[in-house]
Amino acid sequence: MARSSAALQRHERPKQKAKRAGRRLSPAELDAVIETAESLVPSFAPLIVLLAFTGLRAREALGLRWQDIDLDNATIRLRWQLAKDDRTYVPVKTDAGVRDLPILPQLRRRLVEHRLASPWTRPGDRVFAATGGKPKAYRNARRALEKVSDALEIDLASHDFRRSLASYLIIAARADEGAVTGLLGHANIATTRRLYAADWREAEERNALVLRQLADAGIGQ
DSSP: OOOOOOOOOGGGGGOSSSOOOOOOOOOOHHHHHHHHHHOOOOTHHHHHHHHHOOOHHHHHHHTTTTGGGGGGTTTTEEEEEOOSSSSSSSSSSSSGOOOEEEOOHHHHHHHHHHHOOOOOOOOSSSSSGGGGGOOOHHHHHHHHHHHHHHHHHOOOOHHHHHHHHHHHHIIOOOOHHHHHHHHTTTSHHHEEEEEEEEHHHHHHHHHHHHHHHHHTTTTTT
């Protein structure tokens, strides 16, 4: 007898064609995701930390080799991504996707720990290696993230890390359009403006509020 959709595991359920919009995780939610990943799916935790602090697409991250990561200079050189067969490599999505990314201190510490614990550390080895040194499969990474999502009772997808980082850059770091476009690897600034228009409006409103508060305090009069 066939099981109902409700009885199926998430990865067994029929796939929805429509993609939902990315959601912005608060810093507290992001910390909870990382903490839960470390305890619940430790073999995928370094990947989740990297997604959280680089804005890489999932297949871009899964395609990384140690030769692409310079821990001394805290830089990731992105040139290739894992293909849909989970074995071969293809160029990143667009020419703009070819980029060098900074490694934030928390991510660097986690990558150092991950490398020390991994048997696959030669330059050509996969950073996120499965049994036998093969790259971890995209579907398995998705399932690991679903376990974290279910444990926290939130709707979570890999794209949410990318969405959240963009918001932090725009609202908290006040990064300009060019910087955000470059870090995310968008083909052009117009794409960045369209995807994150609400974040720039929020940043502008916050800046306007600060200026009003200064004026109310008699500063700059």
